[in-house]
Amino acid sequence: MMKTSTKIMMLITTIMSTLLVLSSENWFSMWMGLEINMLSFIPLMEEEKNMMSSESKMIYFIIQSMASMMFLFMITANPLIMINENMINYMPMSIITMSMSMKMGMAPMHLWFINIMKKLKWNNCMMLMTWQSIAPMYVLSNTNNNILMINILAICSALIGAIGGINQTSTKKIMAYSSVNHLGWIATCITYDNETWMKYLIIYSMMILILTEMLKKKSINFINQMNTNMKTKTEKMNIIIMMLSLGGLPPFLGFLPKWLVIQSLMNNNCKITIMILMMTSMITLFYYMRMITPIIMMNNYINKWNIKSSNMKTMYMMNFMINMMLPMTMIISMT
16 A cells, blocks of 8 residues: 555645646646646555556556657647647647547547546546546647537547446446546537636536545445445435436536536537537436436335444535535526
8 A cells, every 4th residue: 555645745746737737838838747647646546456456557557658649749740839829730739639538538539448447446536537637628628720620529428428338337437438428518618618618627526526425435336236335315315416416407516517518509509519418418317317216216124223323414415505506596696
């Protein structure tokens, strides 16, 4: 096991490297920030000395370095990119877009992401789905002259993320496919509205943080553990709310970012893209419903001495309040 001091240092470096990318003025320092981010996240993947941990670190390193090489090659091969991004032609920008989507795990370059997710602990899964997407997404938002390319990748991610999760039984794999689907939603609005993707990512990260914490505490790694590991009615209600919110069902908070994306796309007359995204969202909602159906439909009896006093009451209350924020906001704004 890694020392706590080392882990804290690596966590700080991961955060600082993302901030370096966000505050960069040229492409080279963005590349440097992405490299530091990769090298500081790999030690965080270390949990215990086993084959799966080593394999996931190796896969992550190879994929990220390949994407970084593509990115660096395009920067060095085209000196004009340093002066102004609009002075560069279409092909290098497309390769940069491909390299960033590879870094995030967007479809069709998503298989490494699914493979790593099933081998990691919940804390690392949470970081991989949320924080590790910020820097590549920001770089992607600066490649604005290839709207078609980003739209194709986004639609592809939304479709594969929705269809891929249907036949899965592992909760980690389902969350990974769900993340690919959400990346599709986020990438769609990059080309039209630079603020919406940030709002989407913040709300999505908040939901994933709460959900992964719940699944980690209850040791839920497969769908059939949902009903047996959730003891009290409060726990069941919270996981149901969380799943429906992540699927984007109104009146929960998860509907708000999708609403913003749809609004942004409607303003730019992208009706076909909206239809595809909405249909894929329905499919994701189907496999979330499949996860929570046993909780709703089945009744399980547990001896009282097996129910431990839950120390997660504060988190459950916070989860309920956060998810009910949307209707409250709407009522206040309408009055």
